[in-house]
Amino acid sequence: MKKIVLSAALLAGVLAQAGGFRVALQGVKQLAMAHTSAHAEDASVAFFNPAGISFIPNKLSVAAGGFGINSEVNYQNTSTLQSYSTENPLGTPIYAAVAYKILDEVSVGFSFATPFGSTVKWPSDWAGSEIVQEIELQAFYFQPMVSFKLAPWASVGGSFIYAKGSVDWTKSVTQLGGTLNIKDDQASGKGFGLGFYFRPNDKLDVSIAYRSPIDMEANEGLATFNISSSLFSAVGLDANGQDKFKAILPLVDEYTIGVTYKVTPKWSVSGDFNYSGWDRYGRLVLDFENANVNQAGPDPTIQVSPKNFHSTKTWRIGTQYMVTDNFAARLGYYYDESPYEDKDFIPDTPSFDANVITGGIGYKWKGLGIDLSGAYNFQTARKVDNSYYDFYGQAKAKAYYFGLGLSYNAF
Numbered sequence: 001m002k003k004i005v006l007s008a009a010l011l012a013g014v015l016a017q018a019g020g021f022r023v024a025l026q027g028v029k030q031l032a033m034a035h036t037s038a039h040a041e042d043a044s045v046a047f048f049n050p051a052g053i054s055f056i057p058n059k060l061s062v063a064a065g066g067f068g069i070n071s072e073v074n075y076q077n078t079s080t081l082q083s084y085s086t087e088n089p090l091g092t093p094i095y096a097a098v099a100y101k102i103l104d105e106v107s108v109g110f111s112f113a114t115p116f117g118s119t120v121k122w123p124s125d126w127a128g129s130e131i132v133q134e135i136e137l138q139a140f141y142f143q144p145m146v147s148f149k150l151a152p153w154a155s156v157g158g159s160f161i162y163a164k165g166s167v168d169w170t171k172s173v174t175q176l177g178g179t180l181n182i183k184d185d186q187a188s189g190k191g192f193g194l195g196f197y198f199r200p201n202d203k204l205d206v207s208i209a210y211r212s213p214i215d216m217e218a219n220e221g222l223a224t225f226n227i228s229s230s231l232f233s234a235v236g237l238d239a240n241g242q243d244k245f246k247a248i249l250p251l252v253d254e255y256t257i258g259v260t261y262k263v264t265p266k267w268s269v270s271g272d273f274n275y276s277g278w279d280r281y282g283r284l285v286l287d288f289e290n291a292n293v294n295q296a297g298p299d300p301t302i303q304v305s306p307k308n309f310h311s312t313k314t315w316r317i318g319t320q321y322m323v324t325d326n327f328a329a330r331l332g333y334y335y336d337e338s339p340y341e342d343k344d345f346i347p348d349t350p351s352f353d354a355n356v357i358t359g360g361i362g363y364k365w366k367g368l369g370i371d372l373s374g375a376y377n378f379q380t381a382r383k384v385d386n387s388y389y390d391f392y393g394q395a396k397a398k399a400y401y402f403g404l405g406l407s408y409n410a411f
Contacts, residue, residue, distance in 0.1 A: 022252060022276065024336075025093045026113045028065040028405030032360025032373035033318025034332025036270035038207040038258035040197065042369065042407040043097040046111040048256070049195035049209040050145035050157030053099040053109045058367070058409035064096040065371070065405030073120070073350045075384065077127055077393040084126040091118055091401075105149040111159070113141045116251055122347065129172040131389055132348035133179065139165035139216065139251060143193065153200050159193040163214050163251065169348075176235065178227035187218035187249055207258040213280060216249035223288060236290035243291040253277045265322075270332075272316040278339035281309035306388060307346075309339040318358070326365060330373070332358040342383045345395065352379035352397055360403075369407040376400045 024035050027044040037048035043061040045052035053061075069091030076083040099109035116139035124133050140163065147157030166185035173180045195209035223243045225235060232241050253276070260270040284305040318332030338351040345351075360373030381396035 022254075023069075023091075023093050023115055023117060025067045025069075025401065025403065026095045026115065027063070028067070028360065028371040028373045028403040029330070029362060031067075031375060031401075031403055032330035032332060032358055032362075032371065033270050033320060034272070034316040034334040034356070034358050036258055036260070036272045036316050036318045036332065037209065037256055038197075038205040038260040038270055038272070040199075040205065042409055043099040043109060043111075044095070044405070044407065046097040046099055046109045046145060046159075047095065047113050047115075047141075047143065048258075049197055049207045050109065050143075050159040050193055051147050051155045051195040051197035051209075052207060053107045053145070053157065054101075054105075054147040054149050054155035055197055055199055055205070056099050056101070056107070056409070059101045059411035061099045061407070061409045062097070063405065063407040064094075065403055066092060066094040067401050067403040068092060069118070069399065069401045071118075071377075071397065071399035073347070073395060073397040075126075075128070075347065075393055075395045079392070082127060084123055084128075087121045087123070089119055089121070093117070107147045107157075109145045109147070111141070111143040111145065113143075115139065115141055116165070120348065120350070124172075127393075128347045128389075128391055130174055131171060131346060131391065133170045133172060135167075135169040135348050137165070137167050139163055139187075145193070147197075153198060155197045157195050157197070161191040161193060161212070161214065163189045163191065163216060165189075165216050165249070167218070167247075167249070173225065173227065176225065176227045176231060178225060181224045181226065182221065182245070183224070184218040184221040184247065186220040187216040187247070189214040189216040189249075189251070191251075203262040205258075205260040207256070209254075209256045209258075211254045211256075213253035213277065214251040216247075216251060218245075218247035218249060221245040221247055223291060225291070234292070236288075236292045244289045245287070250280050252280065267321050268319065270316075270318045270320075272314075272334075274314040274316070276312050276314070276339075278309040279311045281307045281339075283307055306344070307340070308344045312337045312339050326363055328362040328364075330358075330360045330362065334358070338382075342385045343387065345382065345384045345386050345391070346389070347391075347395075350395060350397060352382055352395075354379045367409045369405075369409075371405040371407070372403070373405075374400070374402040 040055035044063040145159035191212040191214040316334035358375040362371040377399040
């Protein structure tokens, strides 16, 4: 069987972050402050920087939460004036983390999160149905980690990342008079995280973190052609209209620098710079085991499509004010850029430059904490000018999200 490289850029949708398909929702408190990372008050810091768990003030910390994502994309063909809208279900990413200080200088932790994934559902008969009708991607990260205090003001940490995921993608195949479904729910991959965390004084926290790319290996893939059975043999399918495939689904790497400064004992300001390596997605190559999907090419089982993604930068700023010793108010803003140009716009990964306003509140009582957050994503409308797919028009989108988080610190 030939190797199939299936760009994860294909397998995505409108998500919490406009740049690609990264779901930037791994902490409710963090989202309220523009998803900034230099916060070591509880175990939710574990996903952002494994070194940060050394600065959690308690011996044991547990944090968990979930979000709701509501999004919609609208497309209009400017020549025919036909318009279509997605019917996306509510997205529900979740996270959980625990950290424990086994020695004054050594802490261990574990993070579970859903940093990649979403569902996009277009009408079955819409203008871009040959690109996508419906697509769902999920990727779960399981991260055990350890952190060492190098000095009272500095720590280093590392994590092993095991990723588990699935993909379910349906599009029409007009030339065969039906649809094609690509599905795999056993994809997996491995990576790592590395970080440094500094607290040179009581007013300043600095977080420097790297998360490696991960190649999700899908070895149990199944392609189902919902077409007339009289075409099965000609297309190279079995008696059920199916064909096997393997896949490598690359997930993006990230570099993040975060800073939190306490202007006063009650007021702190945070900022982040994030760089994501989306340039890994230069093209899409599909290679089926037997299916003849490209009669015009030298190998009919191979399809190659350009993606032309480029790496992106995200700037974030957030603030927290302690209204009382137990009650916190939070605000934030971040700008996120799309990883491709108008000429490369694709409806399976509809991406837009975005300005995001965030906010939330938090309450602490003894060792318990509860946090609420919300955000609105102002996505910039863009021209659709993809000559490769003969896909033209204009697109716009809107999205908002909300979250509830709980934490517990003890000892």
